[in-house]
Amino acid sequence: MDELLEILQNLHPDVDFEECDTLIDDGILDSFDIVSLIAEISDTFDVVIGAENIIPENFNSAQALYDLIERLEEE
Amino acid sequence: MDKKRKVKNIILSLLVVAALILILAALTRLFMPKYMGEVKEGALIGEYYDEEKDFDVVFVGDCEVYENFVPLVLWEEHGINSYIRGSAQQLIWQSYYLTEETLKYEKPDVVVFNVLSMKYNEPQKEAYNRMTIDGMRWSPSKVGAIKASMFESESFIEYVFPILRFHSRWNELEREDFRYFFGNEKVGDNGYYMQLGVVPVDYIPEPKILGTYEFGEASWEYLNKIKDICAENDVELVLIKAPSLYPEWYPEWDEQIVDFAEENDLKYVNFLECTDEIGLDFSTDTYDAGLHLNLSGAEKLTSYFGDYLAENCDLEDRRDEPELSALWENKKTAFYERKAELEEKFCEK
Amino acid sequence: MLFTSYTFIAFLIILFLVYYLLPHKWQWVITLCAGLFFYAYAFKDPGKQFGFFFIIITIITTYLSARLIDRNLKIQQEYVKTNKETLDRDVKKAYKEKMRKKRLLILTGCLVLNFGILAVLKYTNFAISNVNGVIKLFGSEAAVGSVDFVLPLGISFYTFQSMGYLIDVYRGKYESVRNPFKFALFVSFFPQLIQGPISRYDDMADSLFVPHSFDFTRVSRGIERILWGYFKKVVIADRMLVGVKEIIGAPDTYFGFYVFLGAIFYALELYADFTGGIDITIGIAEVLGIKVRENFERPYFSKSIKEYWRRWHISLGAWFTEYLFYPVSVSKPSLKLSKWSRAHLGEKVGKRLPVYIATISVWLITGIWPGAAWNFAVWGLGNCFFIMLSEELEPLYDKFHKRFNVLGTTPWKIFQILRTFAIMCSLRMLDCYRNVPVTFKMFGTMFTRFNAPEVFREGLWNIGLSIPDYIVLLCGTAVLFTVSMIGRHGDVRKRVFAKNPVVTVSVCSILLILILVFGAYGIGYDASQFIYNQF
Numbered sequence: 016m017d018e019l020l021e022i023l024q025n026l027h028p029d030v031d032f033e034e035c036d037t038l039i040d041d042g043i044l045d046s047f048d049i050v051s052l053i054a055e056i057s058d059t060f061d062v063v064i065g066a067e068n069i070i071p072e073n074f075n076s077a078q079a080l081y082d083l084i085e086r087l088e089e090e
Numbered sequence: 091m092d093k094k095r096k097v098k099n100i101i102l103s104l105l106v107v108a109a110l111i112l113i114l115a116a117l118t119r120l121f122m123p124k125y126m127g128e129v130k131e132g133a134l135i136g137e138y139y140d141e142e143k144d145f146d147v148v149f150v151g152d153c154e155v156y157e158n159f160v161p162l163v164l165w166e167e168h169g170i171n172s173y174i175r176g177s178a179q180q181l182i183w184q185s186y187y188l189t190e191e192t193l194k195y196e197k198p199d200v201v202v203f204n205v206l207s208m209k210y211n212e213p214q215k216e217a218y219n220r221m222t223i224d225g226m227r228w229s230p231s232k233v234g235a236i237k238a239s240m241f242e243s244e245s246f247i248e249y250v251f252p253i254l255r256f257h258s259r260w261n262e263l264e265r266e267d268f269r270y271f272f273g274n275e276k277v278g279d280n281g282y283y284m285q286l287g288v289v290p291v292d293y294i295p296e297p298k299i300l301g302t303y304e305f306g307e308a309s310w311e312y313l314n315k316i317k318d319i320c321a322e323n324d325v326e327l328v329l330i331k332a333p334s335l336y337p338e339w340y341p342e343w344d345e346q347i348v349d350f351a352e353e354n355d356l357k358y359v360n361f362l363e364c365t366d367e368i369g370l371d372f373s374t375d376t377y378d379a380g381l382h383l384n385l386s387g388a389e390k391l392t393s394y395f396g397d398y399l400a401e402n403c404d405l406e407d408r409r410d411e412p413e414l415s416a417l418w419e420n421k422k423t424a425f426y427e428r429k430a431e432l433e434e435k436f437c438e439k
Numbered sequence: 440m441l442f443t444s445y446t447f448i449a450f451l452i453i454l455f456l457v458y459y460l461l462p463h464k465w466q467w468v469i470t471l472c473a474g475l476f477f478y479a480y481a482f483k484d485p486g487k488q489f490g491f492f493f494i495i496i497t498i499i500t501t502y503l504s505a506r507l508i509d510r511n512l513k514i515q516q517e518y519v520k521t522n523k524e525t526l527d528r529d530v531k532k533a534y535k536e537k538m539r540k541k542r543l544l545i546l547t548g549c550l551v552l553n554f555g556i557l558a559v560l561k562y563t564n565f566a567i568s569n570v571n572g573v574i575k576l577f578g579s580e581a582a583v584g585s586v587d588f589v590l591p592l593g594i595s596f597y598t599f600q601s602m603g604y605l606i607d608v609y610r611g612k613y614e615s616v617r618n619p620f621k622f623a624l625f626v627s628f629f630p631q632l633i634q635g636p637i638s639r640y641d642d643m644a645d646s647l648f649v650p651h652s653f654d655f656t657r658v659s660r661g662i663e664r665i666l667w668g669y670f671k672k673v674v675i676a677d678r679m680l681v682g683v684k685e686i687i688g689a690p691d692t693y694f695g696f697y698v699f700l701g702a703i704f705y706a707l708e709l710y711a712d713f714t715g716g717i718d719i720t721i722g723i724a725e726v727l728g729i730k731v732r733e734n735f736e737r738p739y740f741s742k743s744i745k746e747y748w749r750r751w752h753i754s755l756g757a758w759f760t761e762y763l764f765y766p767v768s769v770s771k772p773s774l775k776l777s778k779w780s781r782a783h784l785g786e787k788v789g790k791r792l793p794v795y796i797a798t799i800s801v802w803l804i805t806g807i808w809p810g811a812a813w814n815f816a817v818w819g820l821g822n823c824f825f826i827m828l829s830e831e832l833e834p835l836y837d838k839f840h841k842r843f844n845v846l847g848t849t850p851w852k853i854f855q856i857l858r859t860f861a862i863m864c865s866l867r868m869l870d871c872y873r874n875v876p877v878t879f880k881m882f883g884t885m886f887t888r889f890n891a892p893e894v895f896r897e898g899l900w901n902i903g904l905s906i907p908d909y910i911v912l913l914c915g916t917a918v919l920f921t922v923s924m925i926g927r928h929g930d931v932r933k934r935v936f937a938k939n940p941v942v943t944v945s946v947c948s949i950l951l952i953l954i955l956v957f958g959a960y961g962i963g964y965d966a967s968q969f970i971y972n973q974f
Contacts, residue, residue: 067611255962
């Protein structure tokens with residue numbers, strides 16, 4: 016989780032990722048951010064987030080994103 | 091409480107809708123051309139409905155009837171009660187539907203049709219169509235006339251709701267649109283459109299050579315229909331060609347009409363062949379250099395045609411009918427008032 | 440059947456009556472029949488009828504593919520479930536992979552077929568003309584003749600919508616629809632056939648197939664929205680079009696300030712026409728009780744090109760992002776490229792490279808899908824260029840914002856909005872002139888040939904618009920602007936007109952009168968046609 020928060024923080028230093036749960040709904044993360052995020056996650060966690068997983072529910076908060084990563088790691 | 095409010099809302103909504111319909115009706119009337127200014131011809135067709143429909147002779151056709159025949163003369167000289175259902179560039183199918191409509195109101199003894207419109211096999215100008223059709227009251231005949239005259243770019247619904255057609259006049263409304271909002275002034279005398287000007291004929295344009303001199307299919311179709319509907323109603327059809335020097339009436343055309351009349355046992359008078367007998371003087375009797383006659387010419391022509399009708403058709407002299415005479419007395423007054431008014435205007439110019 | 444034809448309005452009235460007068464459980468069938476009729480009507484002319492069958496092909500192939508994919512997925516789940524204990528992890532994985540490949544095969548087949556149809560119909564002539572160009576370049580005369588295809592109505596929209604559905608089913612987002620006729624309704628829902636929006640199946644399914652009772656408030660609001668759409672289209676867009684056409688049609692006469700004027704007129708015309716059409720679409724759906732998502736969110740108030748594209752033709756942008764941009768940019772090759780470029784080109788460039796490649800390809804396709812021509816391709820790449828430029832300049836902007844502390848202040852916001860508007864207008868000239876060199880030349884004349892005084896003195900009156908026209912346009916635009924301003928804080932209809940149906944009925948009546956009187960429709964619009972002379 017900390018690793019993920021670090022990645023997110025690098026992307027947008029001014030956002031409080033631990034609290035925010037409307038990252039997509041409020042347009043904080045745009046499509047460019049999501050793509051670079053996925054690239055870094057695939058490096059750090061060794062999981063592939065396919066396009067089918069890019070839905071608001073999975074990206075709205077750091078926790079949701081972390082849950083997704085864990086789910087993918089299990090498979 | 092809630093129910094009460096609902097009822098209130100429904101009533102208010104209905105009121106709004108009623109207001110909407112009223113406004114649209116008013117706007118339609120406002121935007122419709124009134125034909126009360128320069129172009130009075132468009133108002134002629136609608137005037138028929140105000141008449142006592144008991145005519146002996148009804149003319150149908152284009153400007154060559156409503157500019158060239160004076161019903162008052164027929165009455166005064168022969169006691170013939172006549173009316174002209176003419177309109178600008180009236181096409182032959184419009185003449186047919188006007189005849190059809192007229193025959194639903196009354197059974198005259200004679201229908202006179204001017205054959206110039208045989209030359210047009212398809213609709214010519216939307217503005218002219220409107221002048222003929224918009225004046226008609228709603229009836230199957232009007233529907234038929236619309237369908238036969240419409241251009242491809244037009245829609246039937248634009249005739250049902252003329253605001254769809256004339257709404258673009260919102261920025262060109264004139265005084266007459268407001269002045270005649272509640273009704274038009276009468277412009278014709280039994281369908282005759284009086285002109286007093288004099289413009290002598292100085293030259294006649296060389297007639298164009300045509301590719302074919304055969305009348306079109308639609309023209310024949312509707313001429314036959316006019317003939318048939320008259321026969322069905324026991325009305326005599328008389329074909330005429332007014333003595334206008336141009337547009338050219340080609341001998342080839344005349345031949346076809348002569349043949350048609352002969353085949354169908356109809357009377358056909360080409361006034362172009364008897365201008366001398368009529369006594370027409372083209373230096374004084376036309377107001378636009380030969381296209382149409384002025385009052386003086388029209389009176390001469392009507393007088394001549396009246397003799398013809400009295401002689402050849404089975405028409406009664408009705409001057410002994412007191413009611414009709416009284417009616418004509420009023421019409422006569424109106425006629426001379428108009429004449430005086432026009433003369434005054436004419437002198438001012 | 441254009442939205443602005445009498446036939447379409449008659450069709451709508453009949454549909455609305457039938458929809459609520461017949462038993463409500465038939466409503467979706469009625470809508471389907473209406474859609475097929477609407478579609479068939481477009482191909483009623485002899486020699487064109489075959490165009491109707493393309494949509495049928497799309498419906499059938501997509502329906503079957505989705506069902507097959509779904510069945511495959513079910514078999515897989517069933518198999519894994521029943522053999523939960525006995526299967527070891529690797530076997531299970533191999534089995535899943537095998538099944539996934541099967542599904543992928545079905546998906547790919549269907550995508551290739553449907554996009555193939557789209558490509559052949561849309562781009563054959565573009566390809567031929569380019570081939571001819573190359574042939575000519577080599578001095579040969581042997582040119583390939585162009586082919587005359589009838590482009591089926593709305594083919595891009597229904598193709599995109601069906602393929603989105605199929606991909607979603609493949610991704611397991613929702614189950615495929617069982618009833619083929621219900622699927623046919625989803626594809627052929629007539630109000631959105633012509634210009635979208637591109638709907639998602641899961642957005643629409645809830646409201647598309649269930650019966651709707653007649654709710655006066657909803658229906659009257661739907662009609663209000665329809666009329667608002669017609670107002671934008673007929674009163675503003677179609678009137679403005681006269682001026683736009685005149686300016687664009689004669690680049691030799693109308694240069695300099697005219698170009699500027701033309702670009703602004705075109706921006707307004709396009710906005711009024713496009714959003715008006717969408718208002719009509721959504722309004723019709725609202726009357727029928729069906730939810731169609733919004734496609735515009737006051738795009739001209741955007742502060743950057745990127746934001747603009749999130750607010751203009753939203754459903755199309757979303758479609759491209761979801762089904763093209765993401766799959767391309769998070770695909771394995773792309774991630775590999777990202778890894779490689781970060782290792783070799785440094786963190787900063789490396790991170791951007793794959794995203795930019797995906798962005799460029801998406802914009803190229805966005806550019807040419809509405810029409811195959813070079814001007815559209817350049818237009819797409821132009822948008823892409825500005826988006827990437829602002830991305831690259833972000834650090835610079837940040838510094839600027841911090842230094843002068845302007846971010847969020849109203850004047851700065853207005854500046855940003857005007858800047859975005861200007862860039863969009865400039866790019867759109869490619870769409871106007873339909874010719875790349877001419878566009879650049881005309882753009883240049885705005886700066887090299889100063890003729891603004893002359894344009895204001897007489898030019899304005901020479902482009903087919905009269906003073907009353909300008910007054911109508913000005914008032915119309917003012918209304919449009921006001922509604923947009925109010926709309927920033929929520930649905931205008933809900934905010935301003937509360938829930939009183941009498942107000943809705945009154946607004947409808949006023950709109951109807953304005954449309955009927957001031958609309959630029961019918962033969963009478965060209966006033967010169969109605970001349971009373973020459974008897």
